[in-house]
Every structure is written in C-alpha cells, then in structure tokens.
Amino acid sequence: MLLGVIADDFTGAGDIANTLAKGLPGEGGLAVAQYMGVPDEPANPAVEAGVISLKSRSVPIAEAVAQSLAALAWLKAEGCRQIVFKYCSTFDSTRRGNIGPVGEALAEALGVVGVIACPAFPTVGRTVHQGHLFVHDRPLSESGMQNHPLTPMPDPDLRRWLSYQTKGPVGLVPAAIVRQGPGAVRAALAVAGQRGETLVIADAATDDDLVVLGRAAAEAPLLTGGSGIAIGLPANFIAAGLARGYRTHYAGMDGPEAILAGSCSGATRGQVEAHARHHPVLAISVDSVMAGATGPDDLVAFIRNHVGDKPLAYSSGTPEEVQAAQHRYGREAVAEKLDGLFAETARRLIAGGVTRLVVAGGETSGAVAQALDLGELTIGPEIDPGVPILASARRGVALALKSGNFGRETFFSAALDALKGDLA
Known part of the structure; x- marks a missing residue:
C-alpha cells in the first residue's frame, strides 16, 4: 500500500476515496479500498491506497486521537509511504474540536512539523484565501454552517479557529506563495516548521492550486485537509513509477x-x-x-x-x-x-x-x-x-x-x- 487516509467520518472517506481513484484527467488514479473502521486483517495486496473511515469528528478528543493513532499504526504496517488526515471541506469542528488534536498527534507520531492543512474543494465551492474559508462567494460563517447542529462554524478564519485546538501556533502559506509553485511551498513549510508551527493553513482557490500543494508534498509523510488535497497525489506515485494509473470499474447492482x-x-x-x-x-x-x-x-x-x-x-x-x-x-x-x-x-x-x-x-x-x-x-x-x-x-x-x-x-x-x- 502506497498511501493511507484517516478520515474523520464516513461520507468524507468516500469523498477522498473517489478523488484518489479518479486522479488527474488522462493519468488515472490509484487502486483504492475503503474500510469502515480499522481493519483487523491485512489489506488485499492489490490495494494502492487505503481509506479508513472513522466516526471521530464529534467524539471526545482522547477517543478521536486514539482511533486515529490506531488507524495510523495499521496503515504503517501495510507499508504506506504517505498519510492523509481527511476532514470536511467546511472544517466541521468546534473550538474544542478534534481537527487540531488529531493533526498534532499524527504529526508527532510521524516526527514531522510544517504540515499542510487545507480543506479547500473548489469543485463544490470551498476555497481558502488568506487563511479564511469560503463556501462559494460567502464566508464560512455566513454559509449556513454557523447553524450546524453538532459542529457550528461561526468563524471563517481557520488559523484562529484551529489555534483554539492546538498546542502550538498555526501557520499560513498564502496564495502568493502557492502561485510560485511547489518549490516555494516546500520552502515556506520548512520555515513554518522552524517557527514551531506543526499545522499550516494553505490557501487554494482552484484545482491547480491543489495540484501545486500535492506536488510540494510529494515526499511529505503527512498532509491534512479535505478531499481536494488529494487531487494531485496519485500523479506523484505514477511519476515515481510506483503506480500505473488505475481506472474504476462498476457493473451495476440491481434489486430493491x-x-x-x-x-x-x-x-x-x-x-x-x-x-x-x-x-x-x-x-x-x-x-x-x-x-x-x-x-x-x-x-x-x-x-x-x-x-x-x-x-x-x-x-x-x-x-x-x-x-x-x-x-x-x-x-x-x-x-x-x-x-x-x-x-x-x-x-x-x-x-x-x-x-x-x-x-x-x-x-x-x-x-x-x-x-x-x-x-x-x-x-x-x-x-x-x-x-x-x-x-x-x-x-x-x-x-x-x-x-x-x-x-x-x-x-x-x-x-x-x-x-x-x-x-x-
């Protein structure tokens, strides 16, 4: 297995599994399998990307961290070279939510800092600009998410919101750096890590921005974000000769x-x-x-x-x-x-x-x-x-x-x- 995903809910797991299976147009994706919870047996050897679906978004922090670390252990045992912590493109969380603690716990377990955090998914109208999350043309706090029954989001400033949840400061890679290409992003993440910023919000308004972030993270042990952060990841493995480019197949299911x-x-x-x-x-x-x-x-x-x-x-x-x-x-x-x-x-x-x-x-x-x-x-x-x-x-x-x-x-x-x- 090349890539492992730890998703904090089941629909989001399917979302990023879909992204990884599609890959970039004309290149194909990875052979993906989705698991409901941490498996108790080895994966099919043909699986290139394993997506573990947790129900950890709204559980107590200690439980979410424990579930996520258990998922990480299984994925590492399967040989994964890269891990993605997947959360919602509307950053569903509260001030005392789980995104920050889980992200920091995974980073600590993998020994990394300066980790991308980007929930952008432009295809469905979620974009990040100067660290603020927008849904179509409205700030997140005016999108209806402020009324979510479990994880209301009254603040579109992701750095501020995430900082309520993290032990260390939260960084930013602004659009001006993203548009300079993968090398500039890698340099900015390295500087962020030197400043003690474990999680770093990255701006993204288009799929091209997400591809840049994916290329910048080709060697990164950990990324975090919405499903959009995975758009460019299959191409990295294909370019390295580790994957050939998978095409999905489905014959259909009849019945009630x-x-x-x-x-x-x-x-x-x-x-x-x-x-x-x-x-x-x-x-x-x-x-x-x-x-x-x-x-x-x-x-x-x-x-x-x-x-x-x-x-x-x-x-x-x-x-x-x-x-x-x-x-x-x-x-x-x-x-x-x-x-x-x-x-x-x-x-x-x-x-x-x-x-x-x-x-x-x-x-x-x-x-x-x-x-x-x-x-x-x-x-x-x-x-x-x-x-x-x-x-x-x-x-x-x-x-x-x-x-x-x-x-x-x-x-x-x-x-x-x-x-x-x-x-x-």
Missing part, C-alpha cells in the same frame, strides 16, 4: 432500493423536497422518535411497501426545528436516538434483501455503515462531485453515502439509478 436521510443541511432539505414531488417519502418526527412511537419497524414497513418507487425516509428539519428539539431533549440524546434509528433500519433492510442504499448526512452515514459490517469497499464511478459508488462484496450491496451539503437537487433518484449501473 431505499433512501435514508438524516441531514439538516439546506442542500439535503432541497433534495428531499424535490424527491417528494415524484416519489413516496416518510417524514420522521423527532418528538415521535424520542417518545418511542416511531421506530425501525415503521421505516422498514414504509420502504418495503414502496419498493420500486425509490422510497425515502427522512429526518431533515430546519435549523430552528433542530434547535428546538435539542433544547427539549438534549443535543446528544437526539443525535444518538436518530443515529440508532437509521442504523437499525438499514441493518434490517439489508438483511431483508435491499441491495441499493443511499444515505444522506455524515453522522447518519457513519451510524449506518458501522451497523452493516460491510468489509472492504471498492470504489466505483462518481455520482456527483464528492460522492462515489461504494460496493461491498461481503454484503452484496451498493451504496452512496452523501455528505449533507453535496449533490444536485435530484441526487436521490440519480444515485439509485447510478447504483443500478445507469450513470447519467
């Missing part, structure tokens, strides 16, 4: 289908509304779930009664509705109850013969994936930017795990068609 959505993002709410115009949907009341009146039996019955018509069961309230529910029951209690509901529903659906499953929301996807014992996942074609097809030979199921903010308006229907092999 289901959609589960637990994201409250504006994008997912719009997708639910669009889907409801032509397909059956079941709205899940948080109050009903918390009272025990709605459970997995209800969701499974709804899905089974509408097989063939792309049924969707969802809990996707407005920010105001989510805050009200959290006030009544407690943030962690609501999240735990809904995650458990979707996880058990998915487990029963797959056990009952569902072979195509679409899940929206990072936390929801994590809960579902952990419940299914999927084994090694192969990476199929991209459905929408950041969302690939995932196939589990162990369970005979094809999945699309979507971050809340990703996907076109008609994503749910299009994803089920893609899982069947009909890629539009």
